[in-house]
Amino acid sequence: MSEKKSGKRPDGRAYNDMRPVKMQVGVLKHANGSAYVEFGKTHVYASVHGPKKVHPRHMEDGEKAILRCRYNMIPFSVNDRKRPGYDRRSVEIAKVISEALQPMVFLEEFPKSAIDIDLEITQADAGTRVAALTAASLALADAGIPMHDMVAAVAAGRANGEILLDLTKEEEDAKDAVDMPVAMAHRDNKVMLLQMDGDMSKEDLKQMLIVAKEGCSELAEMQKAALREKYKVE
Numbered sequence: 575m576s577e578k579k580s581g582k583r584p585d586g587r588a589y590n591d592m593r594p595v596k597m598q599v600g601v602l603k604h605a606n607g608s609a610y611v612e613f614g615k616t617h618v619y620a621s622v623h624g625p626k627k628v629h630p631r632h633m634e635d636g637e638k639a640i641l642r643c644r645y646n647m648i649p650f651s652v653n654d655r656k657r658p659g660y661d662r663r664s665v666e667i668a669k670v671i672s673e674a675l676q677p678m679v680f681l682e683e684f685p686k687s688a689i690d691i692d693l694e695i696t697q698a699d700a701g702t703r704v705a706a707l708t709a710a711s712l713a714l715a716d717a718g719i720p721m722h723d724m725v726a727a728v729a730a731g732r733a734n735g736e737i738l739l740d741l742t743k744e745e746e747d748a749k750d751a752v753d754m755p756v757a758m759a760h761r762d763n764k765v766m767l768l769q770m771d772g773d774m775s776k777e778d779l780k781q782m783l784i785v786a787k788e789g790c791s792e793l794a795e796m797q798k799a800a801l802r803e804k805y806k807v808e
């Protein structure tokens with residue numbers, strides 16, 4: 575971990591500090607696996623149902639399970655009430671989260687089955703897709719779905735000329751803002767998701783990848799601790 579500068583961000587964080595993170599596994603009684611994750615004021619629930627029979631049947635794959643993901647920001651998750659229901663943004667986010675997780679899951683062990691991941695953003699202050707992806711990975715593990723590895727995700731970016739980890743909405747709204755959500759596998763830091771919004775130099779990109787990697791490593795430790803907490807042997 576690189577040295578932390580004394581914080582000069584609006585909330586007092588150093589450039590490479592995460593917001594306060596909370597993680598809990600097994601929070602939903604009726605799901606096969608579940609997790610709750612907070613990155614500061616961004617709060618998300620993830621549930622996993624399955625492996626189960628596929629409905630509608632024509633969607634099933636005889637060779638492997640299908641991994642279906644749904645992402646939703648509830649109406650009171652943002653300042654102005656958000657119109658309930660799905661939009662292009664939620665469909666895109668569900669797609670990138672699903673594509674980041676698919677290579678991790680042993681789908682071929684469950685032919686003709688579906689694994690459903692539902693992500694509900696109860697409060698949004700930027701970084702919802704990365705918090706949701708982090709929670710989804712935990713919920714899959716909690717459901718006992720066999721995986722090659724787990725995934726942690728965080729956004730790096732730039733605001734007011736500074737490279738930053740885990741931007742808030744206030745920081746994302748800066749004129750020169752760059753937002754770069756990144757997801758990495760625990761063991762080898764393989765990049766499972768990388769998106770970018772804004773203009774940046776090669777040097778900025780390099781720095782952002784460095785802080786994102788540090789953030790993902792911190793989150794990976796917290797994910798393992800959250801799982802250990804639920805499954806500890808008394």
Ligand code: ADP
Nearest residue numbers: 652653656663698699700701702703704743753
């Ligand atoms: P992410 O949440 O992954 O950073 P975006 O960059 O699309 O994804 O969104 C950034 C932030 O903008 C969200 O976390 C949320 O705080 C805010 N936001 C997104 N959509 C809406 C909306 N429909 N109404 C109000 N705020 C929104």
